[in-house]
Every structure is written in C-alpha cells, then in structure tokens.
Amino acid sequence: MAKIELKSLEHRYASSRKEKDSFAIEDLNIVWEDGTANALLGPSGCGKTTLLNIISGLIKPTSGSVLFDGVEVNDRPTRERHIAQVFQFPVAYDTMTVFDNLAFPLRNQGKEGNEVEARVNEIMELLDLGSLTAMKASHLNPAEKQIVSLGRGIVRKDTVALLLDEPLTVIDPILKLDLRRKLKLVQQELKLTIIYVTHDQHEALTFADHVTIVRDGFIVQSATPEELFLHPRTPFVGYFIGSPGMNTLRCEKTSDGLEIPGSSLSLPSAIASRADKLKGRIDLGIRPEFVETSAEERSDWNRFTIQMVDHAGAYQVLTLQSGSLQIKARVEDHSISKEGDPMWVNFPSEKTNLYADGERVAP
Amino acid sequence: MSIRAENVCQSYGKQSVLKNLSLELEAGSFFTLLGPTGSGKTTLLRILAGIEKPAAGRIFYDGVDVTDLPVQQRKIAFVYQQFINYPSMSLFDNIASPLRVAKEKHSESEIERKVMETAELLRLTHVLHHLPEEVSGGQRQRCAIARALVKEARFIFLDEPLANLDYKLREELRTELKQIFKDRDGVVIYATPEPIDALSMATHVGFIHDGAVLQYGEVLDVYSNPSHASVASYFCHPQMNLFPCQVESRGEGCLLRASPDLTLQVDLKKDLLPADHYLLGIRPHHLFLTDPQNRMTPFKAKVELAEVVGSNTELHLRHKETKLTLLMQQVEQFPVGEEVTAYMDPDHLYIFDSKTGAFLTRTNKRVN
Numbered sequence: 092m093a094k095i096e097l098k099s100l101e102h103r104y105a106s107s108r109k110e111k112d113s114f115a116i117e118d119l120n121i122v123w124e125d126g127t128a129n130a131l132l133g134p135s136g137c138g139k140t141t142l143l144n145i146i147s148g149l150i151k152p153t154s155g156s157v158l159f160d161g162v163e164v165n166d167r168p169t170r171e172r173h174i175a176q177v178f179q180f181p182v183a184y185d186t187m188t189v190f191d192n193l194a195f196p197l198r199n200q201g202k203e204g205n206e207v208e209a210r211v212n213e214i215m216e217l218l219d220l221g222s223l224t225a226m227k228a229s230h231l232n233p234a235e236k237q238i239v240s241l242g243r244g245i246v247r248k249d250t251v252a253l254l255l256d257e258p259l260t261v262i263d264p265i266l267k268l269d270l271r272r273k274l275k276l277v278q279q280e281l282k283l284t285i286i287y288v289t290h291d292q293h294e295a296l297t298f299a300d301h302v303t304i305v306r307d308g309f310i311v312q313s314a315t316p317e318e319l320f321l322h323p324r325t326p327f328v329g330y331f332i333g334s335p336g337m338n339t340l341r342c343e344k345t346s347d348g349l350e351i352p353g354s355s356l357s358l359p360s361a362i363a364s365r366a367d368k369l370k371g372r373i374d375l376g377i378r379p380e381f382v383e384t385s386a387e388e389r390s391d392w393n394r395f396t397i398q399m400v401d402h403a404g405a406y407q408v409l410t411l412q413s414g415s416l417q418i419k420a421r422v423e424d425h426s427i428s429k430e431g432d433p434m435w436v437n438f439p440s441e442k443t444n445l446y447a448d449g450e451r452v453a454p
Numbered sequence: 455m456s457i458r459a460e461n462v463c464q465s466y467g468k469q470s471v472l473k474n475l476s477l478e479l480e481a482g483s484f485f486t487l488l489g490p491t492g493s494g495k496t497t498l499l500r501i502l503a504g505i506e507k508p509a510a511g512r513i514f515y516d517g518v519d520v521t522d523l524p525v526q527q528r529k530i531a532f533v534y535q536q537f538i539n540y541p542s543m544s545l546f547d548n549i550a551s552p553l554r555v556a557k558e559k560h561s562e563s564e565i566e567r568k569v570m571e572t573a574e575l576l577r578l579t580h581v582l583h584h585l586p587e588e589v590s591g592g593q594r595q596r597c598a599i600a601r602a603l604v605k606e607a608r609f610i611f612l613d614e615p616l617a618n619l620d621y622k623l624r625e626e627l628r629t630e631l632k633q634i635f636k637d638r639d640g641v642v643i644y645a646t647p648e649p650i651d652a653l654s655m656a657t658h659v660g661f662i663h664d665g666a667v668l669q670y671g672e673v674l675d676v677y678s679n680p681s682h683a684s685v686a687s688y689f690c691h692p693q694m695n696l697f698p699c700q701v702e703s704r705g706e707g708c709l710l711r712a713s714p715d716l717t718l719q720v721d722l723k724k725d726l727l728p729a730d731h732y733l734l735g736i737r738p739h740h741l742f743l744t745d746p747q748n749r750m751t752p753f754k755a756k757v758e759l760a761e762v763v764g765s766n767t768e769l770h771l772r773h774k775e776t777k778l779t780l781l782m783q784q785v786e787q788f789p790v791g792e793e794v795t796a797y798m799d800p801d802h803l804y805i806f807d808s809k810t811g812a813f814l815t816r817t818n819k820r821v822n
Contacts, residue, residue, distance in 0.1 A: 296762035334764025401654040405739035
C-alpha cells in the first residue's frame with residue numbers, strides 16, 4: 092500500500108471552459124497517509140467521483156499532480172496504478188465460485204497453485220466467506236456479493252490503494268452493520284490505504300479515521316470525526332455533522348461587548364473577550380448538546396421559552412425561543428420539559444466556537 | 455372527527471397481510487403506524503384512505519361506514535414515499551391542482567391565496583415558478599406535502615414521506631411537519647418504520663406487527679410501558695437490548711444471571727418470577743463505559759463496531775454470545791475488537807416472558 096497525495100489539483104470539464112466558476116475541482120491539496128482509513132464526504136455533485144477517477148487514472152486532471160509514495164503518476168495508465176475499486180453495485184462473475192472470483196485477479200497476474208490458494212484462503216477467512224467457498228456467485232445476496240467484490244479488490248498484495256464509491260447503497264439495512272464491521276476490520280488487519288467516497292455522514296464517520304468534507308470542488312475541512320464534531324471549521328460543517336446540527340448565531344460587536352441582534356441575550360464575558368480580537372463578520376456556534384439549560388432561574392443566564400419538545404428516547408431536543416432568536420438544546424430524557432415553560436440558558440465559552448467571516452478562530 | 459377500522463383483513467394471494475385488525479383514531483392528534491418493513495402498515499394506510507378495499511372488515515369516518523365509498527369522494531389527502539408531482543406543471547400549479555379539480559369551485563384569487571399560504575408554510579415561496587425537475591428532492595417532497603395540505607382535507611395520510619430524503623432534510627422536515635400538523639384540525643396518520651419519527655413527532659402510536667396492532671396508545675406511554683418484548687425492542691432508538699437470563703432467589707430480592715460473568719442483583723421478589731428463565735431488556739442509553747458512583751454492574755465486552763450516528767456513537771458490543779448496543783451521547787472512535795469494560799444500570803431493566811414475550815415487570819423506579 093502507499094501514501095497518496097494530490098497536489099494543487101485542478102479539473103474542469105471541457106464543455107464549461109468559458110465560465111469562471113465551472114471548475115469541478117479547484118486548487119485541491121490532500122495527503123492520505125499509507126495504511127489509513129479515509130473518507131471523502133460531500134453532497135452529490137461536489138466532485139467526489141471526479142477525484143476518484145483522477146486517482147485511478149480514468150481522468151487526467153487539467154493541472155496539478157497525483158503522487159503515489161512521493162512519485163508523480165499523472166502519466167501512468169490505469170492498469171499500472173494498481174488501484175482497486177469497489178462500486179455501488181457489486182461486481183462478481185456469476186458463473187464462477189466465490190473461490191474462483193477471489194483467485195481471478197491473482198491468476199491474471201500469472202500466479203498459480205499454492206500461492207493463489209494460500210492468499211485466497213487468508214482473505215476468505217478475514218471476510219468470513221469460508222462457508223461460501225464453492226458457491227456460484229449468482230446464488231449470493233447483494234451483501235455477500237459486495238463482500239466478494241471487496242475480497243477481489245484486496246487479494247493482490249501489490250494493490251496501492253482501495254477506493255470505495257458508496258459501497259453500501261444497495262445493501263439491505265440489516266446487513267449493513269456486518270459490512271461496515273468487515274470493512275473496518277479489513278482496513279485494520281491489512282493496514283490498507285482506503286478512500287471511501289460517500290454523501291452519508293453516518294458511513295463516513297463510522298468508517299474513517301480521517302474525513303475530508305468536500306463542497307463544490309473545495310475541501311471545507313479535513314479532520315478526525317471527533318474534531319469535525321467539536322471544532323467544525325465553518326458553520327456549514329457544524330450543521331452538516333451532528334444531529335441536530337450546530338446552532339449558528341450572528342453576532343455584532345458593540346461598545347458594551349458582543350450582542351446577538353434580535354435578542355436581548357447577554358453573552359459570557361469570556362466569549363465577548365475572545366470576540367474582541369476578531370475582525371469581520373462574527374458568528375457564534377454551539378452544539379445543542381453543549382448548551383447548558385436550567386428550569387430554575389439562574390441570574391447570570393438567559394431566559395428562553397420552550398417552543399417545542401422532540402423526544403428521542405435517550406434525550407429530548409428542545410426548540411428554545413428568545414425574541415426572534417431560536418436555538419436547539421439537548422437535554423437528558425428524564426427532565427420534564429413542557430412547551431411554553433421558561434428555560435434558563437448558558438453558552439459555556441470552552442464549548443463555543445467563534446467564526447470570523449465564516450471561518451473558525453481557535454480560542 | 456374520527457376514523458375507525460373494524461376487524462379488517464387483507465391478503466395478497468396466499469399471504470395474509472392484515473389479520474382481523476381494529477383501531478380507532480381521533481381528531482387533533484398525530485398518529486404514527488410504526489412497524490418493520492412488511493408488517494402491513496402501508497396496506498393498512500391504503501385501506502384506511504380507501505385506495506385499497508379490505509377483503510373483510512369495515513372502515514368508518516366519523517361513525518359513517520365508508521368502506522365502499524371511492525377514494526375520490528372521501529375528502530382525504532395522501533402523500534407517498536415517492537415524490538409525486540405533475541412534471542409539466544410549475545410548483546404553483548401543482549399545489550393549486552387539487553383546488554382546481556375540486557367539486558366546490560374556488561375563485562382564482564382564492565386559489566392564489568391558499569397556494570401562497572401553503573407554500574409559505576412549506577418554505578416553497580421562492581421556487582413556486584419552477585418545474586419539479588428544477589428543484590431539489592426535498593423541495594419536490596415539500597411540494598407533494600403542500601398539495602395534500604392545500605385542500606384542507608379532514609384526513610391526511612402519509613406513507614413514509616421522508617424515506618427518500620437524506621438525513622439532514624429528514625431532520626428539518628420532521629420538525630416542520632410537527633409544527634404544521636399541530637395547528638391543524640383533522641386526523642393525521644403517518645406510516646413509518648422509524649421509531650424516531652414516532653417519538654419526535656407523534657402524539658399517538660400504533661405498533662403494527664405481523665398484520666395486527668400489538669400495542670396502541672400515547673407515544674410516551676407506549677415507549678415507557680411496552681406490553682411486549684417486540685414493542686420494547688423496536689420502539690427504541692437504537693433498539694432495546696434483549697437477552698436471556700436465569701433468575702435465582704438471593705437474599706431479599708433475586709439474582710439475574712445473563713452469563714457466568716454478568717449477574718445483576720435486583721430488588722424484585724422471586725415469587726413474582728417463578729420460572730427459571732426470562733428475557734431481560736435494557737435500553738442502549740442505560741449501558742455505560744464509566745460508573746463514577748460505583749452502583750452499576752460491570753462486564754467485559756469486545757467492540758464489534760462503533761457507529762457514529764448523528765451526534766451519538768452506537769457502540770456494538772459482544773459479551774460472550776450476547777450482542778449488546780451501548781449508546782454514547784458523543785462522537786468517539788474505537789478499533790474493531792477492542793476489549794472494554796461496560797456497565798449495566800440495574801435500575802433500568804425490563805423483564806419479559808421468555809416464551810410469549812409478554813411484559814412482566816421492571817426494575818426502574820421512574821418512568822422512561
């Protein structure tokens with residue numbers, strides 16, 4: 092396996108050359124370290140599949156370079172790049188047995204006999220395919236077929252990286268758990284470099300140690316799931332990751348400190364003094380789980396009214412209103428919250444993110 | 455306003471889908487028909503609406519038998535899982551269409567007023583002049599919902615309307631639909647396989663299992679007092695953990711033995727639980743990775759997978775042959791196969807009959 096790097100990568104499609112904003116990908120830099128589990132996460136049309144095709148060599152980028160272990164491979168043809176791919180729809184030879192499907196890429200390389208058998212058995216054991224060895228692929232369900240596709244992708248030892256393009260889309264929801272587990276296990280055991288492309292936050296954050304969020308051909312943030320959750324780089328990431336998303340409140344600096352227009356909220360002085368140093372438009376971001384609430388009056392907290400209570404079993408999501416300002420807060424399941432009741436609210440500074448012109452500023 | 459199903463049966467070929475099902479729903483409430491795929495909830499919804507005729511049984515609207523009344527004469531609205539709109543009409547004309555074909559004539563100015571009002575409610579005002587194919591999937595489904603709302607139908611049926619939307623849109627529409635239906639007079643019936651839809655939006659829930667209503671009532675009451683292990687397990691997000699245990703008398707109470715290394719001492723009297731074997735249930739948010747007050751029951755487990763769902767992590771664990779899910783209210787990663795010590799809260803156990811699945815008793819003092 093290898094380290095994969097994209098440097099100053101740009102790509103635009105021929106038909107749209109005239110328009111300035113027609114880039115599919117613009118000045119993109121990214122490093123996927125050897126042996127790591129990565130995800131590319133973004134809404135459809137954000138340029139994810141274009142990126143995969145550039146890595147595998149199916150598309151030549153307009154400019155910039157693709158490097159495998161530091162060596163530029165821009166002119167290397169697809170078949171010499173040794174990239175394995177698993178797609179939405181499983182690819183398996185229906186007339187062949189599971190064993191022969193897995194052996195196929197090795198036999199194609201001219202390998203035979205014990206060498207093939209040993210490697211195929213190793214992969215089958217890892218993927219728990221042992222009981223299906225002699226079965227024709229046509230008899231498998233889509234989830235089993237997808238595991239065979241995965242096995243074929245990883246059976247060759249000279250594979251540089253494994254690219255997964257929405258691999259669980261057609262899999263029955265109750266079988267997804269097992270596939271997610273196998274994917275993670277395979278990555279952990281074989282130390283593969285995997286890039287998993289998806290529009291689904293759940294898939295990306297469950298699989299990857301490192302998630303890159305792409306929007307309109309740009310990288311918005313590249314970080315661990317925990318980091319994306321705790322320190323979203325933009326309000327969009329704060330909204331996109333987590334459920335419900337982060338509360339984003341537009342702020343205004345005044346002579347008295349920091350204000351939120353449309354409300355008479357007073358913010359903790361710790362937050363106001365952080366904002367003091369910032370320039371440009373200021374937004375405050377706080378996740379519903381970090382909003383502190385109290386049904387009892389607290390003199391230094393802000394009074395809100397409960398607009399709506401959504402039960403989620405383990406907790407409740409409250410919609411709270413103060414003036415024209417609405418926020419969401421998560422509270423434990425046993426608190427008794429009624430619509431119309433007052434609720435006192437605090438934003439602890441250490442859990443609050445501040446954004447200057449849409450970009451997070453570290454405290 | 456009410457809707458009632460009496461002894462409804464339906465079958466497709468040899469397969470019996472609804473088995474002598476009865477249900478009564480009253481106005482001013484938001485009902486969910488909850489159940490796994492294939493439980494019969496869509497069939498029931500279609501029969502209640504009049505899109506399908508039952509093989510046996512009767513349907514009453516406000517006490518009047520409407521079983522033989524065609525759907526066009528029922529003053530109902532139906533929203534499907536697929537976003538169904540007229541492709542050649544603008545969103546405005548799509549929303550206006552039910553008013554234009556209605557028996558009672560509406561003036562153009564009245565139609566415009568109603569369409570604008572409904573569009574405002576569903577945040578479609580800025581895209582009303584577009585064709586359905588020019589707007590997003592979420593807006594297409596909002597348009598289909600607007601069509602259902604504009605004619606002020608007395609009975610509104612929704613069949614998994616959020617199923618084809620991504621999770622952010624589902625989250626937004628859930629909140630909006632709840633708000634919209636709160637202020638409406640009429641009966642809203644919403645079929646869904648998602649327990650979170652019922653928990654967060656509805657006032658009442660009917661749990662459909664194998665063609666029958668297994669339990670029906672107010673949402674929080676059904677959630678807190680499941681009558682059956684299958685209701686308890688399904689109507690929980692994520693599903694309630696269920697596993698077999700042995701019960702022995704011990705001191706004042708009894709000892710629940712889930713495995714040689716996982717035993718729970720509880721206050722329940724042994725005479726309440728005369729048999730040797732029962733089914734034990736505990737919700738994923740009553741399992742923990744720490745026990746600062748030192749009051750819970752520790753056990754060793756292996757991590758099968760840590761799934762990040764929304765702002766939570768669902769930790770799938772295996773303790774010997776028992777699979778358990780632990781809900782963490784934060785985002786955290788664990789390698790597959792990692793050994794952890796988990797803690798089970800003995801104050802939140804449910805006990806079910808191991809043969810019938812019927813609810814017997816529980817250890818939790820307060821309701822949740």
